Amino acid sequence: MLDIKRIVAKNISEQVSQLDIEQIYENLEYPPNAEMGDVALPCFKLSRILRKSPNQIAQELASSITPSQFIEKVEAVSGYLNFFINRPLFIEKVVDRIMVEQDKYGSSDIGKSRNIVIDYSAPNIAKPFHVGHLRSTVIGNSLRKIFEFMGYNCIGINYLGDWGTQFGKLITAYNLWGSKQAVEEKGIKELMRLYVKFHQEAEKNPSLEDEARSWFARMERGDKQATELWQWFKDISIKEFEKVYDLMDVDFDYYTGESFYNDKIEPIIEELKQKGLLIESQGALIVDLEQYDMPPCLILKKDGSTLYATRDIAAAIHRKREYGFDKCIYVTGASQSLHFQQWFKVIELMGYEWANDLIHVPFGIVSLGGEKLATRTGKVVLLEDIMSEAIKKTLEIIESKNPGLENKEDVARHMGVGAVIFSDLYSNRIKDVSFSWDEILNFDGETGPYVQYTHARACSVIRKSEETTVDDNNFNSRLLQTKEEYQLCKTLYEFPEKTRMALSQLEPSIITRYLVDLAQDFNRFYHEHPILVDDKELRKARLSLVKAAKITLANGLRLIGLKPLEKV
RNA sequence: GCGCCUGUAGCUCAGCUGGAUAGAGCAACGGACUUCUAAUCCGUAGGCCAGGGGUUCGAAUCCCUUCAGGCGCGCCA
DSSP states (O other): OOOHHHHHHHHHHTTOTTSOHHHHHHHOBOOSSGGGOSEEEEOHHHHHHHTSOHHHHHHHHHHHSOOOSSEEEEEEETTEEEEEEOHHHHHHHHHHHHHHHGGGTTOOOTTTTOEEEEEOOOOBTTSOOBHHHHHHHHHHHHHHHHHHHTTOEEEEEOOOBOOSHHHHHHHHHHHHHOOHHHHHHHTHHHHHHHHHHHHHHHHHOTHHHHHHHHHHHHHHHTOHHHHHHHHHHHHHHHHHHHHHHHHHTOOOSBOOOGGGGGGGHHHHHHHHHHTTOEEEETTEEEEOOGGGTSOOEEEEOTTSOBOHHHHHHHHHHHHHHHHOOSEEEEEEEGGGHHHHHHHHHHHHHTTOGGGGGEEEEEEOOEEETTEEOBTTTTBOOBHHHHHHHHHHHHHHHHHHHOTTOTTHHHHHHHHHHHHHHHHHTSSOTTSOEEEOHHHHTOOSSSSHHHHHHHHHHHHHHHHHHHHHOOOOSOOOGGGOOSHHHHHHHHHHHHHHHHHHHHHHHTOTHHHHHHHHHHHHHHHHHHHHSOSSOSOHHHHHHHHHHHHHHHHHHHHHHHHTTOOOOSOO
């Protein structure tokens, strides 16, 4: 594998006995622009060790390093030692590697025989799927793809919000204002209406809250009437969620919601008691976390029913036994950070050393016109509506740009849905986002359609080239001398570095950003240099670059959960 | 009140474990399609990196502090 920093570091270490290769490697960086060189060593830190001025060190090293096959020249510029590499050789190595590795380019096997549980999406039963849930779904889905790309075995779990007092509320509302017919006809929309009405009425009549709690308590005792209603609501909801997941090409290995762990809680409570962690406080059972500067973790309410944390603890222990995970990752909103810290600590206090393998991956909230999204008040943008608008807009563009395209509907679906996913994965996950129709339906610039368009453009050139001759993959990289060609190649080279970063930071946006950079470099190259030229050698060389870009774009797109499109 | 997160161009955001003149896109304005898909490309304009201290040869980046916004903080999830 080609590692230009390593080559340079090795070269320097042969000249300076006081420094080992790793130290040098760590300090190497890429200069801000190509005229300065390809790899640089800032000599300021060395100044103290070597007791010379940075400039002097750079000068001396510059004159003592002899050019090699890979390093063409070395320059000292104001304290920096700048290396200029053999660009044709670099291009050849990078493109060859991509040609060989194909859809594995950027991947790794560091995760071999390791299991990762990823808990994502987790919508609440009886509530519509809106933009807020979208984030967990797309971030989790992308992380899963990234982990798999790095060799891990992933278990995707959709931890449905199918248990809790909210169902008491829903049952209460259904009994008071609902009808079987309305729910059957309107599905989740009717359930939401009932839920919203409950909260409106409960403001005037707080006793409704008590009734809701008692219905939930009945559910926990296995009461027939309560359970049947709950199961019915759940079936309706899952059916609707699956439509959304199909649309987005997202899937899960298990749909084990909170209710799944219901019968696994009792032993956990016993265990907590045995380990002396549970104490009674104001009628409830808690784990005190004061010495860890956290509020207590509530385990059982005074009416004996469970809480979110209780179920999370039971679920984690169950998952550890079941899947023997190396890491268990929870993709949920940042507002739940304290909750996760609390119950992670409880797991640790229970004596499980794998408490450190539990990871919360938080993300910022989605707001709408400055207001928080809330199902209770009905203030939501439904995912269904966003997707259909995006698809509609895409179809319109296709009709005007490329009306002869085959499979228009299918392309429009991938393009439109992809645009929404892309935009959600575009900035750092921790940032709050403000939903805007204008932004989500803008297909110019740093967007999913831009990257897809670029990929399709590359495919198109490759297709055209194959109409005349089938070129082999040998090419003369010395014919690729322009700055656009080199820049494109440099960016292609960075891909494996980016996938590693995305993995270690659990940050899909690193890939999304990268795709935009790569697409920009490709489009500049494409615009500036004709590819299907008469000169056979030049054509082969440029075409190789196009193929390498196409492969890398496709690999990146898959990592964020999009299907690379061949024609748009 | 305490804790966590965020603050970079009019808007949306990049900026790696500190490094060379702070980068994109959108919006605005001006250019480029008889030639491989113009959902593209090129150019112009736009910045006391929230304010103030400090550490350092060097700070958007690290530390302290103030301000602004968001999110949490016992029977919701």
